[in-house]
Amino acid sequence: MNFFTRAARVAFRIKPYTPAARFYANEAPSNNLKFSFALPHQTIYQNADVQQVNISSTAGDMGILANHVPSIEQLKPGIIEVLENATTTKKFFVSGGFAIINSNSSLDINAVEAFPLEDFSIEAVRTGLAEAQRTVASNSSEEEKNIARIEVEVYEALQSALGKGS
Amino acid sequence: MSFSWKIAGISYLKYTQVCARVVRNSLKEEQRLVAQRRDEQGLKYAKWESGKQGELKPVEEQRTG
Numbered sequence: 001m002n003f004f005t006r007a008a009r010v011a012f013r014i015k016p017y018t019p020a021a022r023f024y025a026n027e028a029p030s031n032n033l034k035f036s037f038a039l040p041h042q043t044i045y046q047n048a049d050v051q052q053v054n055i056s057s058t059a060g061d062m063g064i065l066a067n068h069v070p071s072i073e074q075l076k077p078g079i080i081e082v083l084e085n086a087t088t089t090k091k092f093f094v095s096g097g098f099a100i101i102n103s104n105s106s107l108d109i110n111a112v113e114a115f116p117l118e119d120f121s122i123e124a125v126r127t128g129l130a131e132a133q134r135t136v137a138s139n140s141s142e143e144e145k146n147i148a149r150i151e152v153e154v155y156e157a158l159q160s161a162l163g164k165g166s
Numbered sequence: 167m168s169f170s171w172k173i174a175g176i177s178y179l180k181y182t183q184v185c186a187r188v189v190r191n192s193l194k195e196e197q198r199l200v201a202q203r204r205d206e207q208g209l210k211y212a213k214w215e216s217g218k219q220g221e222l223k224p225v226e227e228q229r230t231g
Binding site: 041058077093094095096097112113115119120121124125128132142146147149150151154155158 | 169170171174176181182183184185186188189190191192193194195197198201204
């Protein structure tokens with residue numbers, strides 16, 4: 001009996017949890033996103049520190065910051081906006097691919113083709129779009145039309161991306 | 167964005183291939199010429215018989231795209 005009362009007294013003496021003091025950089029997690037952006041033929045970012053990345057996935061447009069919920073998103077042909085820091089923002093147009101948001105605040109994007117917006121020619125987009133639309137309206141085979149429908153969608157995405165100003 | 171291509175029986179690989187082609191095609195002249203070279207891919211095969219390589223043939227004459 002005596003033992004139990006003593007044990008209870010000891011238990012009460014245990015201090016409530018207080019967080020341990022923090023020491024400089026070894027603990028405070030960086031608030032930056034570790035960003036990797038790779039194409040089959042080129043690496044655009046490799047584990048770079050960035051603030052935020054905006055993507056357009058098939059589930060909708062989303063902005064990714066550090067500590068985002070892990071997920072895998074299929075990218076639409078659309079803009080990837082990289083906010084490197086408070087002053088530098090870069091925009092790329094990707095043809096499609098996947099964005100993998102990991103639990104350790106890192107983001108990996110794999111795409112087939114990606115170019116900065118200034119590399120595109122609005123005239124080339126316009127002629128391409130007109131040609132694809134002609135194929136959809138023509139009496140070519142259904143298979144060709146289906147391909148052309150995809151093309152129209154991508155050209156339109158490009159057109160709106162370039163229209164927003166590069 | 168719809169998945170109409172999926173309904174039409176187009177595979178994801180084919181879909182991304184088409185998207186990538188459109189993107190390459192929309193570039194300015196100098197970038198386009200470099201990028202479009204990446205689109206050309208081919209596969210050749212040869213039958214080996216008793217230690218000798220037979221005739222080298224392309225698997226597919228034209229690139230379908």
